[in-house]
Amino acid sequence: MAEVLFYHLTESKLEDALPPLLEKSVERGWKVAVQTRDPERRDALDAHLWTYREESFLPHGTDEGASADRQPVLLTVEHENRNSASVRFLVDGAEPPADLTYDRVVFVFDGYDTEQLEGARSQWKRLKAEGHSLTYWQQSPEGRWEKKA
Numbered sequence: 001m002a003e004v005l006f007y008h009l010t011e012s013k014l015e016d017a018l019p020p021l022l023e024k025s026v027e028r029g030w031k032v033a034v035q036t037r038d039p040e041r042r043d044a045l046d047a048h049l050w051t052y053r054e055e056s057f058l059p060h061g062t063d064e065g066a067s068a069d070r071q072p073v074l075l076t077v078e079h080e081n082r083n084s085a086s087v088r089f090l091v092d093g094a095e096p097p098a099d100l101t102y103d104r105v106v107f108v109f110d111g112y113d114t115e116q117l118e119g120a121r122s123q124w125k126r127l128k129a130e131g132h133s134l135t136y137w138q139q140s141p142e143g144r145w146e147k148k149a
Contacts, residue, residue: 001132002100002101002102002104002105003103003104003105003132003133004100004105004106004107004132004133004134004135005104005105005134005136005137006109006120006124006134006136006137007021007106007107007137007145008111008120008138008148009108009109009110010111010112010138011139011140011141011142011143012139012143014045014091015048017108018034018045018089019048019052019056019058021089021108022060022073022089026072026073030103031071031072031074031084031085031086032088033076033082033083033085033087034073034075034088034089035079035088035089035094035096036075036091037077037094039077041092042063042075042077043062045091046061046062049073059071059072060072060073060074060075061075062074062075063076063077063078063080063082068083069082069084070083071083079096079097080097081097081101081102085102087105088105090106091108091109093113093115096123100127105132107120124136134149
């Protein structure tokens with residue numbers, strides 16, 4: 001069973017919260033897949049990860065790249081695990097693959113987007129019923145992650 005984490009954005013945008021989470025995953029030696037709902041969003045995140053902080057470098061690529069299978073962080077719109085990731089991030093309300101064969105599955109959702117909020121609640125109920133270990137994190141007013149459940 002996958003460990004499933006829910007990250008509820010209340011104080012920042014995905015573009016601010018996602019890079020540090022990805023950096024921590026890469027530092028731990030984990031391969032990561034980040035699944036978005038559409039190619040435009042994938043491409044926007046791709047561009048952002050190259051420029052989000054001047055002094056950092058987060059190696060990544062997209063599912064359209066020639067070396068998708070070798071990327072430590074792969075941005076994708078597909079359910080396929082092309083880079084053999086052990087961690088899968090689902091952002092912007094992306095639907096998870098049917099088979100959660102990951103060590104960790106991380107839902108990152110905007111608390112001010114009704115569709116994303118309802119989608120996260122639905123996934124929580126479904127995954128809890130399936131017996132997964134679930135953890136819920138919410139941003140504090142300072143933007144730090146606080147474990148709520």
